[in-house]
Amino acid sequence: MNRIKSVNLVFLITVLLSIVGSVINTWIFRLTGNYFLVLLMSQIILVIPSMIYLIIQRVNVAQAIRFKRLRLSNIILIIILAYLITPLMNLINAISMLYVQNDTTDIMNNIVENNGFFLSLIMVALVPCILEESVYRGIFYNEYSKVNVLKGMILSGFLFGIIHGNLNQFSYAFAMGIVFALLIEATDSILATMIVHFFINGTSVVVMAVYPKLFQFLETVYGSDKFNAEELIKSMNSGILDDMTLGYVIQSYGITALIASVLAFIVFKTIAKNSGRWEHVKNIFKRENKGITGYSPKEKDVNYTVEGDISLQDSYYEVPDIKSKLITVSLVAGILICVVLMISKELFTVQVPEQSTENFYTMIRLFIFNK
Incomplete structure (x- = not known):
């Protein structure tokens, strides 16, 4: 079994294991009544199939997922990039909320209220950033990119979206x-x-x-008749923008998203140039480089010493596996299961009261989609 078939089987097993x-x-x-443990x-559990895959393949984990040090200046630029791409994601999120329910805010609010800030930060940010990236970019994207980088970006992004299990988060x-794959x-x-x-x-x-405490403070200062904290928090947690139109959403979010996206591209280009990989990124979009991988024989790997000095080393070239096909039976099966779960959620999910969060369906949603 080639690696693409193996990786696609890993995805199917991940979906099935999530349900179990x-x-x-x-x-x-x-x-336990503890969301942190859940x-x-x-x-x-979601990372187990990928870890077994790495063990079977007998590969160096750091090399397989492309875990390498970054220069301090690039780390700063990457943090800036995170906030510059956020307005675009907010625009996409707002458009989807015109048509489908978004209950992520309610769930996150419940997590923060019941577990405190630091445990919530670990649950929602630290653990997912390590494990989810290792699976969806480290395993899936890196294997798909050996066949075709552009298709690998789209497919790995699609799997990352669909595993969230609802149309809002999928969008x-x-x-x-896709942006994450480009950044890699x-x-x-x-x-x-x-x-x-x-x-x-x-x-x-x-x-x-922070927001609930800030709103309550402002209500204390200005009075509830001028500043109603409860109403503001309720509107912030609203799961659907049913009183807005597409034009209004684009008008409200579009300009900010456009300006931020232009700045994000400039920062992204600077990051790529600092890494000595801008030419490589441009080559990805050339027709003659259909099978280009993340490693180029014409470039040098840029490594950084503790002092921040640049150290150039020959990068190794991995022959593109252009004969392999990205779509296999196991991948289609995994996607279909996710689609069925997604559609069933949109059709049959009702608003669950906060005191009923142990409801079986809610737990399935929390487990499978990690939100």
Whole structure:
């Protein structure tokens, strides 16, 4: 079995294991009542198939997922990039909320309220940025890119989106997955996407922790007749923008998203140039380079010493596996299962009261989609 078939089988097993694991997580939650253990266990179980894959393939994990050090200046630029791509993701999120429910805010609010800021930061930002990136960019994308980088970006982004299990999160997670794959090619390091992932998720935790207290403080200062904290928090947690139009959403979010995206491209280009990989990134989009991988025989790997000095080393060339096909039976089966779960959620999910969060379906959602 070639690696593409193996990786696609890993995806199918991950989906199936997630469903089975939801039952285990329900038991854990009822026994402990601890969301931290529930989400931590879900992340661990989800990464098991990929870890088994790496063991069977007998590869160096750091090399397989392209874990390499980054220069300090690039780390700073990557953090800036995380916030510059956020307005675009907010636009996509807002458009999707015109048509489908978004209950992520309610769930995150519940997590922050019941576990505190630091545990929430670990649950929502730190653990996912390491494990999810290792699986979806480190394993799936890196293997797909050996066949075709562009198709690998799209497919790995699609899988990253669809595993979230709802149309709302699928929309922006799909786009985010493609951006993350581009960032890996720009830096040749998965550490870059881990940083972006952490700051995007971490900022959401900060917002959920700070805003209610800020609103309550402003209500105390200005009075509830002028500043109603409860109403503002309720509107912030609203799961659907049913009173807005597409034109209004684009008008509200579009200009900011456009300006931020232009700045994001400039920062991205600077990161790629600092890494000595801008030419490589441009070559990805040339027709004659259909099978180009993340490693180029014409370039040097850029490594950085502790002092920040650049050390150039010959990069190794991996022959593109252009004969392999990305789509296999196991991949289609895994996608179909996710689609069925996604459609069923959109059709049959009802708003669950906060006091009923141990509901079986809610636990399935929390386990499978980690949100």
